[in-house]
Amino acid sequence: LMQLFRPLDMLGWVYRTIRQGLIDMAAMFRLIDTPVEVSDAPGAPALLVRQPTVVFDNVVFGYEQDRDILHGLSFEVPAGAQVAIVGPSGAGKSTIGRLLFRFYDPQSGRILIDGQDIASVTQESLRAAIGIVPQDSVLFNDTIGYNIGYGREDASAEAIARAAADAAILPFIRSLPEGFDTEVGERGLKLSGGEKQRVAIARTLLKDPPILLLDEATSALDTRTEQEITGTLRRVSRNRTSIAIAHRLSTIADADTIFVLDKGRLAESGSHQQLLRHDGLYAEMWSRQANERVEEVS
Numbered sequence: 538l539m540q541l542f543r544p545l546d547m548l549g550w551v552y553r554t555i556r557q558g559l560i561d562m563a564a565m566f567r568l569i570d571t572p573v574e575v576s577d578a579p580g581a582p583a584l585l586v587r588q589p590t591v592v593f594d595n596v597v598f599g600y601e602q603d604r605d606i607l608h609g610l611s612f613e614v615p616a617g618a619q620v621a622i623v624g625p626s627g628a629g630k631s632t633i634g635r636l637l638f639r640f641y642d643p644q645s646g647r648i649l650i651d652g653q654d655i656a657s658v659t660q661e662s663l664r665a666a667i668g669i670v671p672q673d674s675v676l677f678n679d680t681i682g683y684n685i686g687y688g689r690e691d692a693s694a695e696a697i698a699r700a701a702a703d704a705a706i707l708p709f710i711r712s713l714p715e716g717f718d719t720e721v722g723e724r725g726l727k728l729s730g731g732e733k734q735r736v737a738i739a740r741t742l743l744k745d746p747p748i749l750l751l752d753e754a755t756s757a758l759d760t761r762t763e764q765e766i767t768g769t770l771r772r773v774s775r776n777r778t779s780i781a782i783a784h785r786l787s788t789i790a791d792a793d794t795i796f797v798l799d800k801g802r803l804a805e806s807g808s809h810q811q812l813l814r815h816d817g818l819y820a821e822m823w824s825r826q827a828n829e830r831v832e833e834v835s
């Protein structure tokens with residue numbers, strides 16, 4: 538009888554592992570809803586990033602026919618700049634991330650990285666160039682070391698430790714009796730939201746991408762953890778181009794440029810101070826959120 542059950546047990550394990558993997562992928566790519574097939578052009582070359590500039594050039598895009606979400610959107614992110622995309626709910630912020638990752642192709646217009654149209658290069662090379670730090674990171678039921686090294690099976694223990702140090706989670710890991718071999722997730726140690734986020738940051742750092750896409754990276758955290766994580770992200774964003782898709786304005790006020798999106802159009806752009814002086818949509822969103830912050834405190 539045991540012989541009969543063992544394969545079933547195994548199947549259960551395989552199922553749980555796959556399911557956990559899918560959950561993780563879904564969390565990592567919260568940016569995807571229903572990915573549409575995009576394919577590499579025949580003989581497509583790899584993307585070569587020397588200067589990680591990102592350009593949206595007159596991009597028109599809709600998920601469905603006759604309902605455009607982005608209406609000829611153009612903006613430029615210089616190499617090494619830290620920019621943020623803000624705007625009301627449904628403005629198309631996450632859509633920009635999905636297009637940059639090429640889960641979809643625009644109906645017209647182009648998206649360029651370092652001057653190369655992302656539709657003309659291999660998807661593999663495109664995705665290797667962009668690291669995502671997602672909002673909610675779900676971990677695999679495995680060791681903390683595995684979770685950091687995930688996707689880079691060739692990573693050495695030293696490289697994993699370095700990434701953990703850069704993500705400011707190394708002291709925490711060292712404090713665990715089993716260190717990097719500590720099991721985490723449902724079956725093991727439960728990590729806090731901030732710790733999970735740091736594991737996700739370490740995983741991204743190991744990939745060492747020239748472009749970072751921060752997907753509302755700090756929303757589920759308390760204010761102090763949020764500030765600490767924001768500090769870590771600021772540090773690891775240095776020497777990279779980073780694009781933050783943000784709902785909370787407090788974390789992105791020091792971005793080099795803030796792009797304010799409204800109904801699929803670029804409504805305003807500039808630094809925090811410039812946008813406050815402009816006294817438009819951003820200034821309105823800022824004062825509304827400032828009031829909410831005061832209410833939270835009182």
Ligand code: ATP
Pocket residue numbers: 570571600601606624625626627628629630631632633784
């Ligand atoms: P939020 O701040 O609420 O996350 P957002 O600015 O990120 O909003 P998007 O997620 O980019 O907005 O969505 C923009 C528009 O596209 C919305 O009207 C949304 O309903 C629509 N949309 C998003 N994903 C899909 C999809 N897979 N199929 C059809 N429409 C979609």
